[in-house]
Amino acid sequence: MKPLTRRRARAMLRLHGPQSMIFRRRVAIGSGAIAIGLMALLFAASADWVSGQFGHLRHTYPYVPLALTPIGFVVIAYVTKQVVPLARGSGIPQVIAAKSGASAAAGALVSMKTALMKALLTLAALLCGGSIGREGPTVQLAAAVMAQCHRLMRIPMRSSMYIAGGAAGVAAAFNTPLAGIAFAIEELAAAYEQRVTLLVMTAILISGMVSQGVAGDYIYFGVTGSALSIRSALLVAPMAGALGGLTGGCFSRLLLSATRATGRLGAQIRASPLLTAGVCGALVAALGVTTGLTWGTGYDPARAMIEGRDVPLWFGFAKFGATLATAVAGLPGGIFSPSLSTGAGFGNMLRFMFPGEPASAVVLLGMVAYFTGVVRAPLTAVVIIAETTVSRGLMMPMLAAALIANQTSQFVCRDKLYEALARTFTQRGEG
Incomplete structure (x- = not known):
C-alpha cells in the first residue's frame, strides 16, 4: 500500500471529495x-x-x-x-x-x-x-x-x-x-x-x-401460501398461459391500433380526441354502473378472487373493456393494476374448470399469464406476483404459464406494448 502523502491526499480529495463528480x-x-x-x-x-x-x-x-x-x-x-x-x-x-x-x-x-x-x-x-x-x-x-x-x-x-x-x-x-x-x-x-x-x-x-x-412490510395482495402438485401444474399452467396470452395479446393489439395514427381507427381517434374520450367515458360508466366492479384499479375484486371469494365469471371481460376504453381515451394512468385485476378475472374463470385445485393458485396463474400477455415481461410478472402474495411455492408453475403466455401473445400482437408506445413519443417528438 502506497504511503499517504499530501500530494496523494489532495488527488484523492479531488477524485472522491464532496466536490468530485463521483x-x-x-x-x-x-x-x-x-x-x-x-x-x-x-x-x-x-x-x-x-x-x-x-x-x-x-x-x-x-x-x-x-x-x-x-x-x-x-x-x-x-x-x-x-x-x-x-x-x-x-x-x-x-x-x-x-x-x-x-x-x-x-x-x-x-x-x-x-x-x-x-x-x-x-x-x-x-x-x-x-x-x-x-x-x-x-x-x-x-x-x-x-x-x-x-x-x-x-x-x-x-x-x-x-x-x-x-x-x-x-x-x-x-x-x-x-x-x-x-x-x-x-x-x-x-x-x-x-x-x-x-x-x-x-x-x-x-x-x-x-x-x-x-x-411496513405489507403484502400487496395478502399472503396466500398456495401450491399445486406437479400433475395439476402440468394441466393448469398451459391452460392459463394460453388464455392469458391470447387475451393479453388482444388487449395490446387493440390499444396499439387505437393509439397509433398508422391505421384508420387510430387516425379517427387522433382527429377527434375529445369525442373519443367522451364515448370511452360513457362506456366505462355503463360498465361500472351495471357491474359495480370495474371502477378504478380493481384491487378489491382481485384480492377477493385470490382469497377464493365468489366474483362473477364475466368480471375479466368487463374489466378488460373498461381498462381498454380508459386507455384509448388517452387519460394519464397506468395499466399495471387493472391488468392484474383482469388477469385475476380470467383466472377466476379457470377456477371453475379445475374445481379440485386451490382457488388462489389458479387465480394467480391467470394473473401472471394475462399480465405477461399484455406487457410481454414474464420475469417481471412472476416476481411481482410472487412478492405481492408470498406464493413462492407457485414460482415454477407461474414461470411456465408466463413463458407460454409470452409466446402465445406474439401470435396476436407482434409488437411489445410499451416499446411500441414509446416509439409514438420518439417519432412525433412530443408524444
Whole structure:
C-alpha cells in the first residue's frame, strides 16, 4: 500500500471529495432513491383516498357516474392534450423513450412539470372512476425525481439513471424491491441494451427499503401460501398461459391500433380526441354502473378472487373493456393494476374448470399469464406476483404459464406494448 502523502491526499480529495463528480453522483442517486420511496408512498395514499371518495359517491348516488365519468374523461383529455401532452397514458413508454435519447423531447418526457401534472391528472381520473393504475405514473414520476436530483447536483443524467429511477418507482409502488430489479432488466433496459450497474440496483433497493420502512412490510395482495402438485401444474399452467396470452395479446393489439395514427381507427381517434374520450367515458360508466366492479384499479375484486371469494365469471371481460376504453381515451394512468385485476378475472374463470385445485393458485396463474400477455415481461410478472402474495411455492408453475403466455401473445400482437408506445413519443417528438 502506497504511503499517504499530501500530494496523494489532495488527488484523492479531488477524485472522491464532496466536490468530485463521483461523490455528487452518489449523493444524487441516494437522495433520489429516498425521495422516490417517499413520493411513491404519498402518491399511493392519495390514489387510495380519491378512490375511496369515488366509491363513497357512487354508493350514495349510484347513477351519478353516468354523467361524471364521461364529462370527467373529456375534461382530463382536454387538459392533457393542451397542457401536458407528454403525460398521457401509462408513463412507462415515456421513460423508455427518454432512456433511448432518440427524442428531442427526452428531457421534457421526465420533467417535474410533466410528472407532477401526470400525478394530479391520474388522481382526477381515479376520482372519475377510470380503470387505471398508479404504478405506470409512479415510474414516470420516479424517473423525473431522479433526473431532478441529478440537475440539483449538476450531474449529467445517464440512460442507466432513467432505468434506476423508473424501476425504483416499481419497487416502491408494489413494496417489491426484487420486482423493481426484474423490471429494470427486462423492460426498461430492453433486453440488456443498457448495463444495469451496481448503482442502479442500489437505487432500487434503497427506494424499496424506504417504502418498507415507512409503510411496513405489507403484502400487496395478502399472503396466500398456495401450491399445486406437479400433475395439476402440468394441466393448469398451459391452460392459463394460453388464455392469458391470447387475451393479453388482444388487449395490446387493440390499444396499439387505437393509439397509433398508422391505421384508420387510430387516425379517427387522433382527429377527434375529445369525442373519443367522451364515448370511452360513457362506456366505462355503463360498465361500472351495471357491474359495480370495474371502477378504478380493481384491487378489491382481485384480492377477493385470490382469497377464493365468489366474483362473477364475466368480471375479466368487463374489466378488460373498461381498462381498454380508459386507455384509448388517452387519460394519464397506468395499466399495471387493472391488468392484474383482469388477469385475476380470467383466472377466476379457470377456477371453475379445475374445481379440485386451490382457488388462489389458479387465480394467480391467470394473473401472471394475462399480465405477461399484455406487457410481454414474464420475469417481471412472476416476481411481482410472487412478492405481492408470498406464493413462492407457485414460482415454477407461474414461470411456465408466463413463458407460454409470452409466446402465445406474439401470435396476436407482434409488437411489445410499451416499446411500441414509446416509439409514438420518439417519432412525433412530443408524444
